[in-house]
Amino acid sequence: MRGRMSGWRKFEEGGDPRSLRDAFGSFATGVTVVTCRDADGTPHGLTANSFTSLSLDPPLLIVCLAKVTTSAGPLTESERFAVNVLRTEQRPASITFSTPAGDRFGKTRWEEGLGGAPLLTGSLAMFECARHAVHDGGDHWILVGRVERARFEEGPDPLLYFRGRYRRLHFDD
Numbered sequence: 001m002r003g004r005m006s007g008w009r010k011f012e013e014g015g016d017p018r019s020l021r022d023a024f025g026s027f028a029t030g031v032t033v034v035t036c037r038d039a040d041g042t043p044h045g046l047t048a049n050s051f052t053s054l055s056l057d058p059p060l061l062i063v064c065l066a067k068v069t070t071s072a073g074p075l076t077e078s079e080r081f082a083v084n085v086l087r088t089e090q091r092p093a094s095i096t097f098s099t100p101a102g103d104r105f106g107k108t109r110w111e112e113g114l115g116g117a118p119l120l121t122g123s124l125a126m127f128e129c130a131r132h133a134v135h136d137g138g139d140h141w142i143l144v145g146r147v148e149r150a151r152f153e154e155g156p157d158p159l160l161y162f163r164g165r166y167r168r169l170h171f172d173d
């Protein structure tokens with residue numbers, strides 16, 4: 001069996017933030033790319049695994065954006081944004097949208113969604129949102145979106161992220 005069977009790693013408030021980050025990394029997630037288009041028409045987007053479904057009625061979702069990212073400003077100011085849930089084959093897009101250099105949207109196929117927010121071609125699911133609220137969340141903004149439109153494919157496998165590495169599903173039944 002992989003992994004340590006004993007020997008807890010620990011974090012206490014005021015301690016090494018890396019161990020807290022690693023503790024948070026114990027929670028396996030999917031991977032999304034969150035996008036918008038600013039008033040000048042420039043597209044913005046970043047890789048985010050902080051996506052959470054929030055409410056069915058009204059239909060709400062959450063994404064948390066580090067305040068230091070360049071995308072946080074445009075995404076929290078934009079009336080509309082999109083959340084693209086990535087499939088296994090979209091690992092290159094996840095890397096592109098989490099790496100500083102380069103023209104992210106030039107390297108990825110996409111089409112325009114509501115408010116011009118880019119929808120990445122081949123995504124497992126796409127949520128087109130209106131900005132519902134922005135809350136302060138420490139060193140992150142908590143962006144709440146109201147889902148105006150969503151579409152998803154039932155067949156493909158998701159791209160997963162766990163302990164700082166990309167993963168894929170194991171169970172098939």
Ligand SMILES: Cc1cc2nc3c(=O)[nH]c(=O)nc-3n(C[C@H](O)[C@H](O)[C@H](O)COP(=O)(O)O)c2cc1C
Pocket residue numbers: 031045046047048049050051064065066067068069070071072094097098099100161
């Ligand atoms: C799998 C994965 C998940 C990430 N999740 C988030 C997240 O939820 N929120 C966030 O602000 N950054 C997250 N990041 C980091 C950003 O994608 C990264 O800092 C990006 O370069 C920010 O781009 P920007 O500064 O151009 O906006 C994640 C990175 C990876 C690889």
